[in-house]
Amino acid sequence: MSDILLHSIDDRGIATLTMNRAEVHNAFDEALIAELTDKLIHYGNDVNVRVIVLRGAGKSFSAGADLGWMRRQGGYSHADNLQDAQKLAELMKILNFLPKPTVALIQGAAYGGGVGLAACADIVIAAERATFCLSEVKLGIIPGVISPYVAAAIGLRQTRRYAITAELISATEAHRIGLVSEVCANDALEETLETILRAICQGATGAQADIKDLLFQVANQKITEPLVTLTAERIAARRASVEGKEGLTAFLDRREPSWRQ
Secondary structure, X not given: OOOOEXXXXXXXXXXXXXXXXXXXXXXXXXXXXXXXXXXXXXXXXOOOOOEEEEEEOOOOOEOOEOHHHHHHHHOOOHHHHHHHHHHHHHHHHHHHHOOOOEEEEEOOEEEOHHHHHXXXXXXXXXXXXXXXXXXXXXXXXXXXXXXXXXXXXXXXXXXXXXXXXXXXXXXXXXXXXXXXXXXXXHHHHHHHHHHHHHHHOOOOHHHHHHHHHHHHHHOOOOOOHHHHHHHHHHHHHHHOOHHHHHHHHXXXXXXXXXXXX
């Protein structure tokens, strides 16, 4: 097991990825990006995994890019810099479109790319003490590869403000603008996470994957006849699926469906 990324799966199929660089507030460099990408792909394809929890060791969730890594990037050629940036962009894309439910647990600071990771997760649980910041502009750079996901999570207006000002965002404000799903007491993170995980485990895994895929197709689209037809086709296919038939049969038989056993 890597020292910089801890990973485990429990008997319910809940996979946990813990960024383990507490001494640098879980800032990521090329090594952590590579390991996160690899494990997300692996768990995304693992039929035994129901949900993926992303968290950070120590006081912070993630401070974004590692300063040493950024210093090295400054000496790269344009081609090398682009290749490096594309690896981070690929990580964000994989997390965002992963066919499994994802939960980010934010116990402290989430800055820069850490905000990007949160924006790419399906559900974000934050402690009251958690803080968020799109801090890149203070370093003379921009939140490039995370910008599509942050804008999708909090909207263009809020993204413009916080990317330009790099203001600190409280957990309460992050919840108000849509970056955070739920704020809980500092000592209630694990309890709140468990409540969410139990709810996720009630659902059918294939249906959850289909829901994510469908929502990415319909989000921000005009309601046209082709879109209406698409939604009808998707529900028709799901009703005829093995899970769909099992779910309806279990309901009529007054028993638990197979995915809850």
